[in-house]
Amino acid sequence: MALRRSKFPRDAVHHPLFARVYARLSVAADLRGGVAAYREELLAGLSGRVIEIGAGNGLNFAHYPSAVSEVVAIEPERSLRRLAAQAALDADVPVDVVPGAAEALPVKGEAYDAAVVSLVLCSVRNLPRALAEISRVLRPGGELRFFEHGIGESRSLVVTQRALDRTVWPLLFGGCHTARDPLAAIAAAGFGIERHRRLSVPKKGLRLPSSPCVLGVARKPGTF
Ligand SMILES: C[S@@+](CC[C@H](N)C(=O)[O-])C[C@H]1O[C@@H](n2cnc3c(N)ncnc32)[C@H](O)[C@@H]1O
Numbered sequence: 001m002a003l004r005r006s007k008f009p010r011d012a013v014h015h016p017l018f019a020r021v022y023a024r025l026s027v028a029a030d031l032r033g034g035v036a037a038y039r040e041e042l043l044a045g046l047s048g049r050v051i052e053i054g055a056g057n058g059l060n061f062a063h064y065p066s067a068v069s070e071v072v073a074i075e076p077e078r079s080l081r082r083l084a085a086q087a088a089l090d091a092d093v094p095v096d097v098v099p100g101a102a103e104a105l106p107v108k109g110e111a112y113d114a115a116v117v118s119l120v121l122c123s124v125r126n127l128p129r130a131l132a133e134i135s136r137v138l139r140p141g142g143e144l145r146f147f148e149h150g151i152g153e154s155r156s157l158v159v160t161q162r163a164l165d166r167t168v169w170p171l172l173f174g175g176c177h178t179a180r181d182p183l184a185a186i187a188a189a190g191f192g193i194e195r196h197r198r199l200s201v202p203k204k205g206l207r208l209p210s211s212p213c214v215l216g217v218a219r220k221p222g223t224f
Contacts, residue, residue, distance in 0.1 A: 003023035013076035013123075018174035020035045023083055032057055033202035038215055039063045039118065042147045048113030051137055052122030053130070056080050058087025061095050068093045072102040072107060077174075085125055101132035109141045118147040118199045119185040121182045122210075123175045140222025145217045146184035149201065161209050169209070178209040183216075191218035 027165035032037040040063045047067035052060060055073035057080050058140060073088065073095055075081040081097055088095035100106040102117075102124045115134045124130040134144060152158050168177055187193055196216025200207065 001074050012099075013175070014078055015174035018172075019077050020077045022174065023048060023080065026057060026059055029202065034204075035201060036063075038147055038199070038201070039211075041197075042118060042145050042215060043116065046114050046116075046143075046145065049109065049111065050114045051105070051112045051117060051134075052118075053105070053117040053134065054117065054123065055084045055097065056119075058084035058091075058095070058097070060116065060118060061087045061091040061093075062070060064091065064093045066092060071095040072112075073097045074102070076101045079209075085197045101125075102133060103114050105108075105133045105137050110135045112137050112142060113139060114143040114145060116145045119149060121146070121148045121185065122150070122177050122180055126177070127180065127188065131185060131191075135189055135191070135220055140220060142220045143194075144186065144217075144218040146182060146186065146196075146218065147213065149175070149178070149210045149213045150182045151179050152212045153198075157209070158213070163170050164209055173210075176210070186218050191220060194217050 039060050043060060043065065046065055048069055050068050050071045052071055054074045055075045056106060070199045071093060075084050075097060076099060081099060081166065085097045088097050098106065102125050115138055121127060135192055152161060158179060165177045165179050181192065183196060195216045198215050199213050199215060200211045202212050
């Protein structure tokens with residue numbers, strides 16, 4: 001693994017309460033909210049060297065295909081990182097869990113065939129900078145796989161999302177924002193969007209401000 005020094009502190013994100021709640025809710029959402037199937041779809045067909053940003057408790061790890069030779073999983077929150085390190089032990093592919101933040105990835109440039117973000121772009125402090133970093137570490141022509149929640153399609157939902165983002169939502173949910181537009185941000189960072197589809201999480205039942213999601217593939221320009 002090609003590591004480099006990061007300007008971000010080891011524990012750049014400190015949300016111990018959220019981390020504890022997320023560790024439980026995310027497992028339930030995978031099993032009962034249909035999220036495990038989206039993780040499978042997100043990662044299908046990947047191969048080579050992969051960097052996953054904001055790996056949380058490592059729920060993606062079990063879904064990496066065997067053609068993936070190595071995953072470097074960046075996670076800034078200490079307790080989630082510990083859970084991710086445990087999940088890495090059970091993964092079928094080699095996974096290294098590493099402290100760091102999306103805005104200053106502690107790895108060398110153009111070192112990865114693919115980058116993965118799932119439910120993370122809502123929480124990074126500086127979205128354009130995080131995406132610029134992802135572009136830096138991908139080889140030319142490398143893929144960005146994304147599964148992110150974001151801005152809703154109805155005006156009333158967007159008004160609610162913006163109000164929540166200005167008030168309680170980031171405080172309650174570890175810095176998360178509901179009204180970001182991940183697809184537009186990925187395109188603005190210079191990636192070509194190859195395919196995407198909109199979906200709602202959870203699949204059935206209560207619709208939350210974080211329900212509108214987008215899952216897809218973007219590509220860094222250039223050929224390898
Ligand atoms: C909702 S959780 C999603 C975790 C995991 N990707 C998943 O799919 O379950 C958001 C994650 O983003 C991480 N995060 C927050 N700010 C970050 C940053 N600046 N850089 C990288 N990860 C960050 C959090 O620590 C947390 O693990």
